[in-house]
Amino acid sequence: MAMEWTDELIARLKELWEQGLSTAEIGRQLSITKNAVVGKAHRLGLPPRPSPIRNKAAAEGSAKPARTRTRKAEATSEAVEEKAASAALAKPAEKKKAAAPKVVKVSPAAAEEPAKPASVKADRPAGAEKPAKASAPKAAAAAPAENPKAAEPAARPAAPVAQRKVAPPRRVRDTIDRTLRQGPTCQWPLGDPGTPDFHFCGATPLPGKPYCAEHAAIAYVKIRDRRH
DNA sequence: CCCTGATTCGC
């Protein structure tokens, strides 16, 4: 069986779709591929969202081929023709598709949690990485590294979220994106990073601050208070 | 390269 689109799954798809999440992200949250998301969305007749590649032909209104043929389609057509032609010659027209090897993809569905409340969790404590490429650390320092003019961070929490040596994995970015989308939360870290219990405060932060009132009070200590 | 959604078509 391919996949079981349960009512709940469909409902979640619709919901996320309406929320404007990208297909790939919906897929990640549902532990399916973006292709599955798009395909299902179409079959469900969900309102298509602005595509990066809208049909130019439609926009121009000129006599352009309404739809573009995929390479596969062309290949197939040719293959069919050729096959038909060579049929008379009893030519075996071997396709290298016999027992398509390729890499057996492990279903991601069973691997990870089907769907959890968007809890921020420490991501992959271990795991070898590719030292070759290391793009700029986009991940914002979630730890109290802020330093507003009139104040400076005094007490640091146990440990700032570990600085990443390499580019943050997709998962991390997704989590960040999700958080941003769903609204800011207090970024005060609690617990030891890397351990299962590590998490961020999550409370509603003060306007313009990464922390809630409680933690902002700890994070920001007036210089004057310090010097005097 | 990364990403996006759209489409086709073998299964």
Place this chain on the structure above:
DNA sequence: GCGAATCAGG
């Protein structure tokens, strides 16, 4: 019906 492969654009 499903979704991988592919396309096409940013």
